[in-house]
Amino acid sequence: MTGEHPALALRGLAKSFDGKIAVAGVDLDVPTGSFYGLLGPNGAGKTTTLSMAVGLLRPDAGGAWVLGRDVWTDPVGAKQLLGVMPDGVRLFDRLSGGELLAYHGLLRGMDPAVVDQRAAELLDVLALADAGRTLVVDYSAGMKKKIGLACALLHGPRLLVLDEPFEAVDPVSAALIRDILQRYVAGGGTVVFSSHVMEVVQRLCSHVAILAEGTIKRVGTLEQVRGERSLEEVFVEVVGGRTATGEELAWLSR
Amino acid sequence: MAVPLNAPTDQVRRVSARHFVRLKLRVMGNNFRGQGWRVALFLIGSLFGLWFAASAFFGLAAPGLTGNDRYAMLVAAFAGGLTVLGWLLLPLVFFGVDETLDPARFALLPLPRRTLVTGLFAAALVSVPTIAVLVALSGLVVTAGVFGGWFAAAVAALGVVCGVLLCVAAARAVTSAFATMLRSRRVRDLAAVLLAVAAALLGPLQIAGLAAFQDVDWDRLAGVATVIGWTPFGAPWTAGIDVAQGRAWAAPLKLLITLATIAALLAWWSRSLESAMVGAASSGPAKASPAATGGVVAQLFPRAASWLKRDRFGVLVAREARYWWRDARRRANLITIAVVGLFVPVMVNFGGQGFTVGNEQGFSLAGDTSPLLVSLSMLFVGLLAAVTLANQFGFDGSAYAANVVAGVPGRLELRARMTAFSLYVLPMLAVVAVVIALVLGEPAWIGFMAGTLVGTYGAGLAVNSFVSVLGAYSLPETSNPFAMNSGAGMVKSLLTLLAMVATGAIAVPMVVAAALLGDAWLWLGLPLGLAYGVGAALLGAHLAGDVLDRRLPELLAMVTPRR
Structure with missing residues (x-):
């Protein structure tokens, strides 16, 4: 039944802050089972779009549907199917990693025994078991990303929305996260994540959308968007940034 | 024409307290931008403060306005002392301190500690409560002026300004030190005891205040007021009255007491400030955390729950x-x-x-x-x-x-x-x-x-x-x-x-x-x-x-x- 619905559908999402337009009408269909990369420069509106898609930020206009369930009129139904790792949002970081997982699990209405078992596995796989009872606030940036991912995965969501999952993560952890996400997609899950690291997107994604100035500039499968060129070339061309500096910063070189 | 990167010193201009004040005003202004209700609340609060200050002003000027010399010292010592005590304790108990300029934000800037402290102190002075207290306590200037003429009024004005500085310095130093203490978990119990003692100090003063209300024994209270006048709590406020009542020799001493106290408080603040600045980076040594035992669910639930x-x-x-x-x-x-x-x-x-x-x-x-x-x-x-x-x-x-x-x-x-x-x-x-x-x-x-x-x-x-x-x-x-x-x-x-x-x-x-x-x-x-x-x-x-x-x-x- 869910097969006919896209895993995530956005229609005309728009948001402005104090008269400044952050997102100007985003339409997006994320097919079930896809590994979807949302690309964009800093300030393009990636975080705003994803926040509206998962119910963290009320849009000025438009709507979002998770597997056919409206995030804003049926939040309970939609949020059950959803695992989210927001960026720039604190975790309840005065809990230890294990406690945080227990909190998220029970908050999702899971059985305590299942929470215990899955949490132990996740902590083990993500190499967080050694941290013991260290509070999350004392974790390194990379460890915080990993525990955030574990919290999003714990209840076995159908759709995983990750904001900048690879930022501040060392290469070893990044490889680990990539591996976990690929297994998750291979098992029928859908991943949407935002990034501005081209090579990660190029390596992982089946579909790509490029967001700039609050609108979708390019969208499609990786091959469609990239064509014959590298993703980075397409990205820079679409975003229209300047690629070289001229005379101005001469004082830097001395 | 490239300026050498390794010789920037010839370009550095001195940072003065003025920069901090302007930064604070700018931050405050930006916080209000596009938030009408905040502006409204701010205005209402300011009006409240000024109204309160104005009534206190007339209360404190009353001995002068009614020509009642007897109560001048009493009012100055008790009202002033209570003000200082309030600035000392209320931020801890109720209101908190305005940390528009978070000291931690300055940690990376090459600022000498002295510049930083004076700057943050100057910025802290720019606030509605400070202005309200200044207005209120200026009533003492009127009293001193009525009894002692222009010179006494001038000394009283100087005293009041110093007193307000003392209040702000006390509030900053105490909250900053307290914050440092509460951060380390080991001393939090000590902190609780300290707070209790500080709050207990309110008791005797309350008794004194009620006694004054009941008009029991003015002479005995006058004795108490004289003593308070020689402590940092009363010294700045009573200097002007002393001049008016013919004890001009006392004024410089009291001002000296005040200035010394301010200096000491600022020195204390600057010490705790340093730990506040690096606090975010090193919030305690990484403890050897005990290995987690049992399931995560059992860990989360406190034993009492x-x-x-x-x-x-x-x-x-x-x-x-x-x-x-x-x-x-x-x-x-x-x-x-x-x-x-x-x-x-x-x-x-x-x-x-x-x-x-x-x-x-x-x-x-x-x-x-x-x-x-x-x-x-x-x-x-x-x-x-x-x-x-x-x-x-x-x-x-x-x-x-x-x-x-x-x-x-x-x-x-x-x-x-x-x-x-x-x-x-x-x-x-x-x-x-x-x-x-x-x-x-x-x-x-x-x-x-x-x-x-x-x-x-x-x-x-x-x-x-x-x-x-x-x-x-x-x-x-x-x-x-x-x-x-x-x-x-x-x-x-x-x-x-x-x-x-x-x-x-x-x-x-x-x-x-x-x-x-x-x-x-x-x-x-x-x-x-x-x-x-x-x-x-x-x-x-x-x-x-x-x-x-x-x-x-x-x-x-x-x-x-x-x-």
Whole structure:
């Protein structure tokens, strides 16, 4: 039944802050089972779009549907199917990693025994078991990303929305996260994540959308968007940034 | 034409306090931008402050205006002393300090400590309370001028300015030192004791104030005033009066005392400031954390709350309970409740006893206490405990997003938060009722005292559920548990006041019952109070929960600090 619905559908999402337009009408269909990369420069509106898609930020206009369930009129139904790792949002970081997982699990209405078992596995796989009872606030940036991912995965969501999952993560952890996400997609899950690291997107994604100035500039499968060129070339061309500096910063070189 | 990178010194200009002041004004201005209600609240708060200041001004100028030389010294010493004490203690207990300019933000700048301290001090002076106090205490200048002419007035003006500087320096130094202490968990117990002692200091002064009210023995009080005048509490304010009364030699000494105290406070502040600046980076050495044992679920639930079911409600309560203890900001609030809850009733009910002994026919405002007076003091403790939750979502900050994503129903959320907070507060309230009743020598009153406490507390929970959902504001993400955003200070004070007034109004039946029911209330107090409190809290959670359900993302946006 869910097969006919896209895993995530956005229609005309728009948001402005104090008269400044952050997102100007985003339409997006994320097919079930896809590994979807949302690309964009800093300030393009990636975080705003994803926040509206998962119910963290009320849009000025438009709507979002998770597997056919409206995030804003049926939040309970939609949020059950959803695992989210927001960026720039604190975790309840005065809990230890294990406690945080227990909190998220029970908050999702899971059985305590299942929470215990899955949490132990996740902590083990993500190499967080050694941290013991260290509070999350004392974790390194990379460890915080990993525990955030574990919290999003714990209840076995159908759709995983990750904001900048690879930022501040060392290469070893990044490889680990990539591996976990690929297994998750291979098992029928859908991943949407935002990034501005081209090579990660190029390596992982089946579909790509490029967001700039609050609108979708390019969208499609990786091959469609990239064509014959590298993703980075397409990205820079679409975003229209300047690629070289001229005379101005001469004082830097001395 | 490239300027060498390694020789930037010839370009550096001195940073003065002016930069800090301008930075603070700019930050304040930007905070107001596009937020009409904040501007309105700020204006209302400022008007309140100025109105208060103006009335205090005339009160302090009264000895001069009425030509009553006798009281001049008395008024200056007591009013000034209370002002300093207030600046010392109130930021700790109620209001927090405005940390528009967070010292941690300056940690990377090449600023000498002296520049930083003077700059932050100058910036701290730019605030409504400072101006209000300056206006209020200027009344002393009028008094000194009437009795001693221009010279005395000038000395008094100088004294008042120094006094205000002293107040601000004291507030900064104390909160900063306190924040440092509370951060390290080892000394938090010591901190609690210190706060208790500081609050206890209010007691003797309250007695003195009541005594003055009763017009008992002016000569004896004048002696006390003279002594206070030679301490840092009274020195700046009394210098002008001394000149007016022909003791010109005392003025320079008193000003010297004041300046030395300011210097000492600033030195203290600058020391604790340094640890505040690096505090964020090294919030304690990485402890050898014990290996986790047992399942993660068992770890999360505190032993005292192990009776909770392992479901959504239980886990919300468990997390909140952990947070009330682990979050320094919340812990500071709990300590405040404990201290104020014990000392305010003692002060209210014992305030004037020492004086009524020698003055039998004096009116019995204080002295021997009554069920009504006790009820009122219990009411105050109850609403003070509940008002701590007025910004309960602000404590979470952006971490609240986890609950929004999980779609926690509003009623469940509010009920769980009330339960977790009550795990700490109800035992405290029980202790307050028992201790106060025993101290008063009226053990039979325990029942209705506890009933009044719980009834008011429950009503307060209901009121503050609404306040916390509708009037939440973000707290800065610093390590200082007393820090607040500028503007938020005003909002916080007004909302707190509003919540307390509303709670008081809802809890009035408890006091009326104490006045009307007489002896029956001794027995009915506890069951009725319990029923009233629990009922009010549940009704509040029920109604406010609906409001919360409709505003989850809005609430999240309100408590997320702007960056």
